[in-house]
Structures are given as structure tokens and as C-alpha cells.
Amino acid sequence: MPTKIKLRDAISIGVGGMVGGGIFAVLGLATNLAKGGTPISFLIAGAIALLTSYSYSKLSFSYPDRGGTVRFVNQGFGIGVFSGGVNNLLWISYIIMLALYASAFGSYAPNLLSMTGDQTIDSHIYASGIVIFATGINYYSIAVVSKIESIAVVTKLVILLGFVAVGVYGLFGNPYLEQLSPQYWESPFHLVSAGMVIFVAYEGFELIANAAPDIENPEKNISKAYSISVIFVIALYITIACVTVGSLGFDQIAGAEDYVLAEAAKPMLGQIGFTVITVAALLSTFSAINASLYGGSRVNYEIAEDDEAPHQFTGMFWNQPIGLLITSVATLVAVNVLALESISTAGSVGFLFIFSVVNLVAYRLSKEIKGNRLISGVGSVACGVALVALIAQQFTSNRLSVYIAASIVVGCFLAEFVFKQREHPAQKKHENR
Template sequence: MNQKPKIKLLEAMSIGIGGMVGGGIFAVLGLAVSLSKGATPIAFLVAGIIALITSYSYVHLSLTFPDRGGTVKFINEGFGKTVFSGGVNNLLWVSYIIMLSLYASAFGSYAPNLFSITGDQNLDSHIYSSAVIILATIINYYSVKVVGEIESFAVFVKLLILIGFVGIGFYGLFGNENLSQLSPDQWENTFQILGGGMVIFVAYEGFELIANAAPDIDSPKKNIPRAFYYSIGFVILLYVTIAIVTVGSLPFSEIAKAEDYVLAEAAKPMLGKIGFTIITIAALISTFSAINASLYGGSRVSYEIAEDDELPHALTFQLWNQPVGLLITAILTLLMCNTVELESISISGSIGFLMIFAFVNFSGFKLSDQTSGNKIIPLIGFILCSLATITLIYQQLQSNKTGIIIAGSIVFTCFIIEGVYKKSKSYRRKYPEGK
């Protein structure tokens, strides 16, 4: 019997880098600049440091509990199969849906710059967002292998273009009058910087996908830590330099005007219309591949949760050779990306993943004796993720109460659904014949 080929270090890193450099940077860069202004590179650095500290817990939990369930497994190991752990895992599935909505919204924002359908850019964006979700769903049902091939191709293309953007961009910064926007006197206050960093935290969440591949990684004791730390370190450097080039290339007024597709706009001063088109194409490829991969990941999360008996077993039902969760994930994504604004989607995603990572860090702290890990680092990660969540909520309450209401409703609903399911299951066990 042939064994499945092991995942090498570079392949494991590409899973993490591909997960992080998906659609997030294209979707949230303009939002980050609007909040943090000249300190946007610092905001990305702060968010990256929190991700890097959290990865320590993921490394030790992945080595001790290698499982394709990844985060779901770690939460259940740390908290047991309770209403709480089920609620957190439900939030993970919903957070995938939020990320899909973010990527689809980004695709819809960039696409009309190349192809106009109705002449109404707002309407066009929703048409494109919906169309790309439907197309990705069809591809997922057609072949999981094709999903992997698209992701492998997209990782190479988007990194090549983004690294080229950074290289040319740094050259173009010399003598650019907008470079002064990066000076400390253009920075927002510390609280605003932190708030901006947390809003765009979604741009880093993809590193957790490495944990799902842990059982198949070659030489795990050596390569799992390297895969997490190297991929996050690389992405921090990439994001910070992209932020420097963007803020140093365009005046804040132009960034605000092109907030939803600012990365393409930032290529104009260096490469003109050609640069704008190249970055737009990169954004479309990147967000499309991220939607493909996240649809697959989201359906697997719902399957794992149902298998662990934290959601109805009906979610393990196969529909056209895929878990029924794939279709449910796609439908909910269509609903969210067409009814919720981009900023509120980003806030909901960041709050969701900050909370999930806080609990993973707490699992790392609780299980440190089993994982042979340091207790202090996961505890620091838990405190930082918790403080970051509180900071984000407080900061957004001043400017976007709707986003906080949406995020709070999502979190509350995840735990209520789990509580109702556990209660009904307990009732059925007690009264099997409905007596």
C-alpha cells in the first residue's frame, strides 16, 4: 500500500503563507490606512507580533495533538467537549464564512476596475462577489484536486507580483513628496494604531491552516516550528513593506477615495495604468484562490465539529461527494457579502479570530505539561489576544457601532446554538421515545 507523500518544509510554509496572503491584504489595506494613517506599518507589525506569539501555542499543540481538525482539536483538548468549546468551534466555522465574505467583497471591489457590467460600480461589485462564490462552489464540488492546483498556482503568482510591487515601490519612494506621511508626526495616537492593527488582524489568520496539515508534515519536530515561524515572519515583513510603499506613494485623500482597491491605486505612481491593471489581476487571482481554499476549509471545519458531536450529525452527510457544510457555507457567504459592509465584515472576522486564538493560547497554557511547552508564552498570547479584542471593540464603538453589534450577535448566536443543541441532545437521551 502506497503511503501518502509527506509535506516538506517549503510546502508547509506555502500553506501558511498562502493562507495569510490570500485576499486579506487586498481587502483591508485601505481600511488600515484610514484608521492608522502614517502608522499603518506599525499597525501591521503589532498584529503580526500577536500572530507570532500565538503560533507558539499552535506549534506545541500541533506536535502533541497532530490532527486534521487543527484548531477544533486544540479547543476540545483544552476545554473538553462542552457547550463552551462547541460554541468556540462554531465561531471558527462562522469566522471562515466571514473571511469568505471578506475575500468575495474584495474580489467584487477590484473586478469592476477591469470589467464594467451595468455602469453602476456598487451593483457590479455585488454581481462579481456573488458570481465568484458560485464559481468556487462549483469547482469545490467538481474536484478537490483542482482546488489545490489553483491555490498552488495562485501562491506563486501573487507572491511574485507583491514582491515585485515592493521592490519597484521602494525605488519609487525616493523623492516622493508623500514619503513625509510616514513620519511620526503623521501617526495617530497609540490607541488608534492598536485599533487599526486589530481591525486588520484578519490578514494574518491563515497561519492556523498549517496545524491542519500537521499529521502529514515530514520531520514534524523540526519542520512544524519552522513552518509556523518562518511563514509568519515572512508575511510580517511583506505586509509592513507593502504598507510603507502604499502610504509613501499616495496622499491620504487618494487612499481614502480608493479604499477598497488601494493596492492597485498605489501601483499607479510607479507603473501607471499597467501597474494598476497588474495589481488588480493579482488581487482577483489571490481572492479567487482564497475563496476556493476557504470554502474547502470551512466545509471541513463544519464536518469535524459535527463528527465531534458539537453540531448535528447531519452535517457529516455527503452531498455530491462533499460534506453538506460546503453548500451551507457558500449560501451563508452569499448572504453576508451582499448585506454587510466591508468594514463590519473585517471587524467581525478580527474579533472572531482574536477570540479563537485567545482560547487556543489558553489551551496551550493549560496543556503545557503535556506539550512540554513554556507556560508563560501562551499566557502572554492569551492576555494579548484578549486585550486586543477589548481594544478593537472599544475603538469601534466610537465609530462603527453597527459592526460591533453584528460581531456580538454572531458570537452570541454561536454559543446559543451550541447550548440549544446540547440541551436537546440531553433531552433526547433522557426521553428517547419523546415521553
């Protein structure tokens, strides 16, 4: 009988999923878009995540399944082209997130070598190397993946909370503190769109759904795990954003966009602080890559089991689902082809779309799950409006990102349509699941 997951462990899963590589990768991007209003952008994105976590909590309690989001979408819409397209998008979004984490690792890694004067290695080599290394660990032992994640969650939280404590103290008397005042904020539209570009930093709470079958006292603890983890991370991100904007000039932030959190530690702690945050970033992104490779391969396996992808994906390679190798190779392609903003935009588009659908599932099944239709309905609409705002903003500033994101979404549904057209009806053994 599997060991039951206690509330604190469930909260750790949610917090660990959110505070992965996302905050290290997108903080500089958010600040360049929102300027002094960056904390507001994180609040807006967090509010949408909190609304969505309500729907997830109700669905997780009513339909506990290690398939998590895949199960919810299938439960709400049945197994078909639409649900298959959404679940394919979930898998691809995992790949996009992996590329984001790897890109962040590649941006922070050269900082350690800069102290020796050696910066000759391209960041893409670091990014590719860490993906290959993490893939090897996943093939070697899933137990090792779990141990790395457990250590990383505690370590990165201790470092980030220490950064926040010292940073808040250091704000007093800092000449850049005034940058947080409303006169330095961008327009409301830009605050919203900046929040949506960085929405990927919140998506990890959905990992709680995969652990729902093993959470003890689920009637109370599932809901608490979602709400506590999301609220904690919202507060953490807002404080980190305040410390960053209040410690560095906007030109300094722009110059260190890819590793701005480490740069923000310099005014308070000097080179030691810069180095400690860099190490935390490397550890966080590495652990996030480890865990996301595992999660992505399982999503691929689940959708194949539910006849929403070719059954060849249920095959094994070196005692792991073939999806692990495919996910790894696709990540290597993405991180070496796409720019950071394009990766972040594609990831946010994918998860905003998916979360809008999950909220809609909770709205449609509100009687069965004993949920509040208004909260789920507002969550679905909020995700949809945020998605439109993100696309509109990116279309004016980075049109290529929109084309990439749109191609991914359309491609997922088109692939599912073609697959269903070729699938023999007798194979639909999970139709009434």
C-alpha cells in the same frame, strides 16, 4: 501512505493562507484608521500572530490532527458547550473571511472594466458570482482546488514581491514619503485598534495545523513552518504598507479604499501596474475563496463528528459534505448584507477570541506539550486586550459592527447550548477522545 509535506511546502501553506485576499481587502481600511502609522499597526497585529503561532506549533506537534484548531480546543476543554461554541465560531469566522475575500473581489473586478468605460455592473454581482463559481469548482473536483491554490500562491507572491521591489525604489524622492514620519501617526490606541481591524490578514497561518500529521520531521519542521511563514508575512505587509503610505496622499487612499493596493502601483508603474495588481488581487481572492470554502466545510464536518453540531452536517450532497453548500449560501448572504468594515471587524473579533482560547489551551497544557507557559499566557492576554481595544474603537466609530460581531459570538454559544440540551447523553461517543 500519504506523501509527506516538506518544510518549504508547509511554509507555503502558511504564507498562502495569510497572503490571500485579506491584504487586498483591508489595506485601505487600515490606512484610513492609522494614517502614517499603518506599518506599525501591521507590526502590532503581526506580533500577536507570532505569539499565537508559538502555541499553535506546540499543540500541532503534540496533537497532530487534520481537525487543527477544533482538535486543540476539544483537547483543552473537553467536548462541551464552551468548546462547541468556540468551534462553531471558527466555522462562522470562515464564512466571514469568505465574505471578506468576495467583497475584495467585487471591489477590484470593476477596475478591469473601467478601461473600457463600462462600470455599470454592481460590485455585489461580481462578489456573488465568484462565490457561486468557486462553489461549483469545489463540487467538481477538490484536486482542481488544490492546483488553483498552488498556482495562485506562486503568482501572487511574485507580483507582490515585484511591487515591493519597485515600490521601495520609487519611494526615494516621492513627496508623500514624509507621511511615514511619526507626526502623521494616529494615537497609540488607534494604531492598536487599526491593527486589530486588519488582524484577519494574518489568521491563515492556522492552516498549517491541519497539515501537521503529514509534515516530515515534525519535531523541527512544524515550529519552523509557523515562525518562518509568520515572520515573512509580517515583513511583507509592513513593506507593502510603507510603499502605499509613501506613494499616495491620504485623500487618494480614502478615495480608493477598497482597491488601494492597485492605486498605489500607479505612481511607479502607471496603468500597467494598476492592472497587474488588480489581476493579482482577483487571482488571490479567488484562490482564497476556493480554499476557504473547502476548509469551512471541513470544519463544519469535524464539529458535527465530535457531537458539537447536529449529525446531519456529516451528510453528503453531491459527494461533498453538506457543510459546503451551507457555507456557500451563508457567504452569499453575508457579502450582500454587510459592509466591508463590518465584515472585517466581525472576522477579527472571531479570530482574536479563538486565538485567545488556543493560547489558553497551550497555557493549560504546557507540561504535556512542553511549551513555555509565559509565551502562551502573554499570547492569550494580548489577544484579549487587542479584542477589547478593537471593540472599544469600533463602538465609537461603527457601533453596528460591534453589534454584528457580538451577535455572532453569542449566537454560536447559544446554539451550542440549545443543541447540548437536546442531545441524548448516549450520543456523546467522543467524550473521552
